[in-house]
Amino acid sequence: MACALEVFDDRPGMIPLLRRWAFYTTAAFVTLFLLIQTLHTLEHHSGRFWGKPRSPIEKLRHPGLFGTKFEWKNVPQRHPVDSLVHLPPGQLDEMPRIQHDFEVETEAQRTQRMSRLVGVKAAFEHSWEGYKENAWLQDEVAPVSGKSHNGFGSWGATLVDSLDTLWIMGLRKEFAIAVAEIGKIDFTTTPLAELNVFETTIRYLGGLLSAFDVSGHKHKVLLRKAVELGDMLYVAFDTPNRMPVTRWDWKNGALGGSQEAARFSLLAEVGSLTLEFTRLSQLTGDHKYYDAVARITDVFERQQNLTKIPGLFATFIDTKNADFTRDTTFTFGGMSDSLYEYFPKQHLMLGGANQQYRDLYQTALTSAKQHLFFRPLNHHNQDLLIPGSLTRHSSARQTFTPEGEHLSCFAGGMVALAAKAFNQSHDLRTARALVDGCLWAYESMPSGIMPEVFRAAPCQVTETDDCAFTDARWHQAVAKGDPEQAQTIIADQSLAPGFVAIKDSRYMLRPEAIESLFVLYRITGDTTLQDKAWRMFQAIRKVARTKIAFAGLEDVRHVRPKLIDTMESFFLAETLKYFYLIFAEPGVVSLDEYVLNTEGHPLLRPK
Ligand code: DMJ
Numbered sequence: 001m002a003c004a005l006e007v008f009d010d011r012p013g014m015i016p017l018l019r020r021w022a023f024y025t026t027a028a029f030v031t032l033f034l035l036i037q038t039l040h041t042l043e044h045h046s047g048r049f050w051g052k053p054r055s056p057i058e059k060l061r062h063p064g065l066f067g068t069k070f071e072w073k074n075v076p077q078r079h080p081v082d083s084l085v086h087l088p089p090g091q092l093d094e095m096p097r098i099q100h101d102f103e104v105e106t107e108a109q110r111t112q113r114m115s116r117l118v119g120v121k122a123a124f125e126h127s128w129e130g131y132k133e134n135a136w137l138q139d140e141v142a143p144v145s146g147k148s149h150n151g152f153g154s155w156g157a158t159l160v161d162s163l164d165t166l167w168i169m170g171l172r173k174e175f176a177i178a179v180a181e182i183g184k185i186d187f188t189t190t191p192l193a194e195l196n197v198f199e200t201t202i203r204y205l206g207g208l209l210s211a212f213d214v215s216g217h218k219h220k221v222l223l224r225k226a227v228e229l230g231d232m233l234y235v236a237f238d239t240p241n242r243m244p245v246t247r248w249d250w251k252n253g254a255l256g257g258s259q260e261a262a263r264f265s266l267l268a269e270v271g272s273l274t275l276e277f278t279r280l281s282q283l284t285g286d287h288k289y290y291d292a293v294a295r296i297t298d299v300f301e302r303q304q305n306l307t308k309i310p311g312l313f314a315t316f317i318d319t320k321n322a323d324f325t326r327d328t329t330f331t332f333g334g335m336s337d338s339l340y341e342y343f344p345k346q347h348l349m350l351g352g353a354n355q356q357y358r359d360l361y362q363t364a365l366t367s368a369k370q371h372l373f374f375r376p377l378n379h380h381n382q383d384l385l386i387p388g389s390l391t392r393h394s395s396a397r398q399t400f401t402p403e404g405e406h407l408s409c410f411a412g413g414m415v416a417l418a419a420k421a422f423n424q425s426h427d428l429r430t431a432r433a434l435v436d437g438c439l440w441a442y443e444s445m446p447s448g449i450m451p452e453v454f455r456a457a458p459c460q461v462t463e464t465d466d467c468a469f470t471d472a473r474w475h476q477a478v479a480k481g482d483p484e485q486a487q488t489i490i491a492d493q494s495l496a497p498g499f500v501a502i503k504d505s506r507y508m509l510r511p512e513a514i515e516s517l518f519v520l521y522r523i524t525g526d527t528t529l530q531d532k533a534w535r536m537f538q539a540i541r542k543v544a545r546t547k548i549a550f551a552g553l554e555d556v557r558h559v560r561p562k563l564i565d566t567m568e569s570f571f572l573a574e575t576l577k578y579f580y581l582i583f584a585e586p587g588v589v590s591l592d593e594y595v596l597n598t599e600g601h602p603l604l605r606p607k
Pocket of ligand 1: 338
């Protein structure tokens with residue numbers, strides 16, 4: 001080059017020409033660079049590049065020119081809040097003690113407890129290995145065929161839901177293997193057209209936050225991914241009244257399209273987001289997540305005494321108009337359940353700093369005792385309670401359905417926990433009767449496992465009704481006034497004494513019964529609850545274990561029920577975790593340190 005310049009040097013006027021050439025070239029490069037930058041910025045904010053529309057969805061698939069990834073936190077809010085509702089400061093030192101003061105166990109007690117613990121852990125390891133070998137990174141393993149299911153976003157529901165259980169059971173190598181996968185999951189996009197905000201929150205967000213909490217905040221990727229997912233879910237709240245879209249067209253949300261909450265939303269799906277969003281705010285210091293759920297609670301609070309059964313909320317609520325008062329069917333069972341469960345738990349999560357949740361819970365429980373809980377007729381004349389459901393057609397007409405559901409078995413644990421949290425020890429008797437109601441349903445079935453839904457014969461809740469069992473009384477409930485027909489129905493449906501119908505005979509590996517046993521055990525220290533838990537576990541292990549994992553059951557009235565090729569992630573997240581914890585040392589996931597979300601994920605209470 002130097003030589004060439006020398007040649008040019010000899011020509012008159014070449015130096016200024018070269019300088020000009022260098023100047024124009026540099027200017028052209030700078031202009032081009034600035035143009036690309038501008039287009040890139042335009043691409044980022046308006047979704048256009050070179051005049052060709054590039055939606056956020058396309059950006060999710062193909063990152064932009066500079067490899068920029070789509071980020072949900074950058075989606076502009078159509079309905080931003082005026083000012084954020086902030087987390088209230090906690091007052092943990094004033095919170096009542098939850099757990100029983102456990103005495104030192106004898107050597108014999110310890111040996112028995114440890115052998116049960118080992119049995120539960122082996123069941124978990126078996127299922128985990130089955131998932132790893134057959135459906136690694138899929139949502140669920142199919143426990144009979146070895147295929148996989150992907151109904152929860154295809155983000156590896158079982159992997160994420162199992163993280164904290166792996167840690168709690170001391171499976172640290174497996175925990176490390178699982179955590180290594182978490183960073184690779186892209187929580188900004190999913191093949192599903194519609195995302196279930198509730199299921200995503202309780203399983204994935206709860207799973208990530210819990211794994212972060214129980215493992216001592218060392219694995220930052222867990223919190224980073226929780227934020228990534230939380231920022232996505234936050235966009236579901238961008239509606240005119242800030243009520244969330246619970247079955248969410250997330251692509252529309254990503255495109256900044258207009259959204260509104262539904263006229264018919266499921267109560268539990270709207271009301272059971274508080275713990276996870278609150279914990280995310282506590283861990284990040286960003287109040288927007290707490291703000292999102294606090295606004296829903298305010299609506300519950302304002303309308304609690306305006307519903308058709310004051311104190312309780314109907315299964316369907318109108319989130320589009322933020323009117324939670326119009327519908328008519330009330331239950332503690334499916335689609336409603338965890339709304340109530342989260343009232344006392346959120347009180348604990350906030351360190352008792354906010355009285356809203358105490359009031360919501362206490363008003364709801366008073367109403368439930370009056371309108372939902374019933375005493376089932378049973379042949380041992382035990383003092384049992386079951387939450388039924390009630391439809392109020394008009395102020396003069398209502399129908400009570402004396403139906404027990406596996407899903408409503410969470411109620412015993414909730415009432416026990418709240419009895420301690422709110423210093424209402426008289427409610428421990430109610431909690432015990434609710435737990436015993438579920439145990440009765442387990443013990444009455446030939447498989448030793450409770451069905452999804454059954455009907456029982458309710459006794460009147462009066463002082464004159466001692467609820468004493470007689471065949472005549474039972475038969476009267478099965479087929480009003482026709483003893484012969486009653487015998488036929490009892491034989492056809494294989495009804496155990498006291499049962500009036502089996503509405504859904506399956507067992508879907510659900511956790512609610514063992515969950516309540518665990519909570520009551522940690523609160524009372526009653527070791528007979530451990531014995532009952534062990535019987536339940538043995539019954540499940542005997543009939544639901546497959547070569548691959550554990551399977552749902554078609555009909556618990558059979559000694560050997562047929563298998564259903566499904567193992568939902570909650571079996572590892574909740575069912576086996578609760579079986580493990582009831583046999584673990586009381587300090588493992590102490591209820592004085594943690595509150596467990598509705599998917600069994602322990603979240604640290606603030607200190
Ligand atoms: C779980 O996903 C949660 O416990 C939820 O609250 C209810 N359904 C299942 C378990 O049965």
